[in-house]
Amino acid sequence: MNETKGGVDFTLEPAELASILIGATLLHNDVGGVIVETEAYDTTDPASHSFNGMTPRNAVMFGPPGHAYVYRSYGIHWCVNVTCGKRAGAVLLRAIEPSAGIEIMRERRGLAPLRLLCAGPGRLCQALAISIAHNGADLEKPPFAINPRETAPDIIVGPRIGITKAVDQPWRFGLKGSRFLSKPFPRA
C-alpha cells in the first residue's frame, strides 16, 4: 500500500516481498548495492527453517517483519534473510549488484572479481560484513537501509537452490539478464 517515503512493505507474504525486493537497494554502513536475487520461505513450506516451529535459532522469524534473520550455513558462511509476512516468513537475500563501497567489499572478499563479490548468500554477507551479531537487527534503521526500487524491472522466476525439500516450488526470483546472479536461471 503506502509505498511512499522510502518504505518497503514487509508485511507482504514471502513470495510477494521476494519479487518486490528485486531492484531495491540494500546498504550496510553505506556499503552495498541493488538486490538482484532472492528466495521466498513461507511458514507452510517444508524447506523453511520455521516449518517445524520456533527454536532458539529461528526465533527472529517469529518476531516482527523487516528484521534480519542471520544463520550459519555449512559451518562456514553467514546467510541473511528479511523477516516478513503475518507469521514466520522470510526472504533470503542471495545476490546484489555492487554499487556502493566496492573497494571495501573487494578487500573483505580478498580480491574477488567484481562479478563474484556478492553473487551468493555467503559471499553477500562477507562483502557487507553481516554476521550473527546482526541477527534480529531492524533493516529499516541504521546501520542498515533498504530503499525501494523506483520502476519495476523484468523479473525471472525459477526453483530455489541448494535445498532438498519442496524443490519444485518456483520461489527463486532474479533480475532478468543480470550478470551478478549466484547461478544462471533455467531458460524462460
Place this chain on the structure above:
DNA sequence: CTATTGATGTTCT
C-alpha cells in the same frame, strides 16, 4: 560451461 568434492561448525533428533 557443467560436475564433483572437501572444508567447516551449529542445530536438531
Place this chain on the structure above:
DNA sequence: GAACATCAATAGA
C-alpha cells in the same frame, strides 16, 4: 550422529 537455504578449487568437455 546426521543434516545442512555454501564456496572454492579442480577436472573435463
